[in-house]
Amino acid sequence: MLDLARQYQPLRDEILSAIEGVLDSRQFILGEAVANFELDAAAQLGVAHAIGCASGTDALWLAIAAAGLSPLPGEAFQPSILTTPFSFFASVSSIIRAGAKPLLADIDPRTFNLSPTAVEALLNSPAGANLRAILPVHLYGQPADWDALARITSGHNLTLVEDAAQAWGAKWNARPVGALGSAAAFSFYPTKNLSAAGDAGMVSTNDPEIAERARMLRQHGMRRRYHHDELGWNARMDGFQGAILGVKLKYIEQWTLARQHAAARYNQLFHAAGLVEPGPYPAKGVVLPFCDPRATHVWHQYVLRTTRRDELREFLTARQIGSEIYYPIPLHLLDALKPLGYSEGDFPESERAAKEVLALPLFAEITEDEQKTVVAAIAEFL
Secondary structure, three states, rough: OOHHHHHHHHHHHHEEEHHHHHHHHOOOOOOHHHHHHHHHHHHHHHOOEEEEEEHHHHHHHHHHHHHOOOOOOOOOOOEEEOOOOOOOOOOHHHHOOOOOOEEEEOOOOOOOOOOHHHHHHOOHHHHOOOOEEEEEOOOOOOOEEEEEEEHHOOOOOOOEEEEEOOOOOOOOOEEEEOOOOEEHHHHHOOOOOOOOOOOOOOEEEEOOOHHHHHHOOOOOOOOOOOEEOOOOOOOEHHHHHHHHHHHHOOOOOHHHHHHHHHHHHHHHHHHHHOOOOOOOOOOOOEEEEOOOOEOOOOOOOOOEOOOOOOHHHHHHHOOOOOOOOOOOOOOOOOHHHHHHHOOOOOHHHHHHHHHHHHEEOOOOOOHHHHHHHHHHHHHHHH
């Protein structure tokens, strides 16, 4: 699925030099390396503020809490935040950690992102009465339909916070994700397009108050040492991760182009093999990823749909071809989230996608021969 060695080897000396700089400075938590990465990241995202933190999960919680979406003192009701059931667990767990109630709406079967139609229906229902914010996920590296979400929320006094964990460098109508909502959260987990050598994350925002609160909350709620203004968390970025990410940030745009070329090559190979069906649902072949023409997709994952997904995955594994399922269980059906009160059948698009999606190997350094091997194996299976 991913060969980190191919990315690391050309940068080895540069990365080791950056790590050595942190060792020499002895600034192991935050420090100059993190501050420099924050400045460069903010410039690349086109935002005023970028706040490095310990993980993408911490970034989600910080973005929600810093945007003022947690329950207010003396508030008579628990505020709700709407997101998708077809995402990684942290999209919902971070809402709960912030003290809010997660509400879910189904996905668009083409993009796998939050369906604006489902969002609008929920907003106009009694369940949407205490809704304070929407947390769209830019799944697989493609932005959610921001035009529709902005239009829907414009008359409802709702905050939009981006879960951009998989979408560094993606754009909507030429605007970078991370600069679309009031705040955004990124992950630099080692499998991400822009990756650390461990856990790391970032909050981006153009709002100086949100930025100041995020910096305060990531340090146990301190603005001054040992003066705790709020209950924050230890969510600081390590100096080593800031240094490594600072090196990789210089190369992410060319890596993104390579991913986009690889995705286009997959499309060509699948069409040439005669395996492609129009979708959004598969019958006997495969439905390829749909890219909204308003979006710049960064292809964190190349995800197709097929009815015989589990059998196909076993077939590929037997031929030493990697694949992965993102995600096999919709969030509303997880044991840990049963208290939310949802049941099987509540989100049919998410439930169907969970049975059909399969991610294929895709990374900046993948070769044409490797992609031909993947497509040939799928053609043989079908």
